[in-house]
Amino acid sequence: MLQSFEKALLTRSDDPRPLLDLAQALLQALRTSRDARDAARAEALIQRALTLAPRDFRAWALKAWDEMNRHQFREALVSVRQAHGLGVPSALTLGLESDALVELGRYDDALAVTQKLLDVFPGLPAYSRAAHLRFLHGDIEGAVGLLNESLAMAPPGSEAHAWAFVQLAELHLNGGQIERAENALARAETLFPGRPDYAVLRARVREAQGKPGEALALLQETVDRYPSPDYxxxxxxxxxxxxxHEAMRRLALLLDGMARLDEAGDKVFRRAFAEYYALRGNQYGEAERLAREECLRRPDIYSHALLAFVLRQAGKYREANRHRQAALRLGTRDRRLEWWVRPPLAPRPGTVTPNGSRAAGEGIAPFKPEGAP
Structure with missing residues (x-):
């Protein structure tokens, strides 16, 4: 398919339509390839199309998609609303608007846009987003119900069909339904094989089954094939x-190189590196810098949770507690979220915290579970 778009581009270089056809094909390929060259080319094609046709609805929609990939969420929201000012909203643009609002922590606004998406374009993209919002609001069972309804709408064997099963597996895993999670993942692999996130999800399933050695082997194999900082x-x-320790050493060498590349690029993986530096125990300052930057650019519950975790590791308990409350405000039942915000023991008075301050001198408020006296 890419070859046909390339051919059309050669014969109609001043027409924005073949530029956007190729850009959209590259953006779709990036869902699995994560090829930085394809990402850069898609961005350049979209910019060229906008130069030729600055009021093109589709060009602004694809610009928003590209910005979402680059974690430029505020810019993506501006772009998608620019598209809506130029044409009738589509399933793609409403979905992008909902996604951007979720990443910005604007959950009420995201619910309103997703309801519009459901009303006008009832299908898998709408049901998938509605299910995610139900999950974020603590309703795993309701999210599972919506996804099961949506599976009847997806074209059998399509990537969208497979993605619904991946989302279903995630929900079952967070709900403690390990066997159901594995079954849903197996369905996804059968429908649309070859995605790297399958192996990562299967590793999480193995870890939940009490098989951490198998989980680590799966993750190492995936990192060798798809060197993503998240993985x-x-x-x-x-x-x-x-x-x-040997696996830690090898992975640390890889991560140190990845961190330099990410810092020089779009800084898409600040969340992963902030957690990594906090856990290493000797780079609290860098972890805090990255977590704060991420929370400013992407103020969702996960960024607040991560910043709470990093601040807790650095001994800044009072501020950490504020971000913990922000992270828990929706009642989300997510194992990763729970790991970041679980309440630690408060430091004993007079003890030195990792940032070098004394607990008694700062009057640090201890972390407390929700509802604790």
Missing amino acids: AVTAWRLARSLGD
């Missing part, structure tokens, strides 16, 4: 829990 940090954290 590498997950593998490093598991190797750390197992005391596998």
Whole structure:
């Protein structure tokens, strides 16, 4: 398909339509390839199309999609609303608007847009987003119900069909339904094989089954094939829990190189590196810088949870507690969220915290579970 779009581009270089056809095909390919060259090319094609046709609805929609990929969520929201000012909203643009609002922590606004998406374009993209919002609001059972309804709407064997099963597996895993999670993941692999996130999700299933060694092997194999910081940090954290120092050393070398590349680029993986530096125990300052930057650019419940975790590791308990409350405000039942915000013991008066301050001198308020006296 890409070859046909390339051919059309050669013969109609001043027409924005073949530029956007190729850009959209590249953006779709990036869901699995994560190829930085394809990402850069898609961005350049969209910018060229906008130069030729600055009021093109589709060009602004694809610009929003590209910005979402780059974690430029505020910019994506501006772009998608620019598209809506130029044409009738589509399933793609309403979905992008909902996604951007979720990443910005604007959950009430996201609910309103998703309801519009459901009303006008009832299908898998709408049901998938509605299910995610139900999950974020603590209703795993309701989210599972919506996804089961949506599976009847998806074209059998399509990528969208497979993604619904991946989302279903995530929900079952967070709900403690491990066997159901594995079955849903197997369905996804059968329908649309080859995605790297399958192996990462299967590793989480193995860890939940009490098989951390198998989980680490799956993660290491995936990192070798698809060197993503998210996957590498997950593998490093598991190797750390197992005391596998050789795996930790190899992954740390890879992560140190990845961190330099991410800092020089779009800074898409600040969340992963902030957690990594906090867990290493000797880079609290860098972890805090990255977590604060992420919370400013992406103020969702997960960024608040991560910042709470990093601040807690650095001994800044009072501020950590504020971000913990922000992270828990929806009642989300997510194992990763629970790991970041679980309440630690308060430091004893007079003890030195990791940032070098004394607990008694700062009057640090201890972390408390929700509802604790």
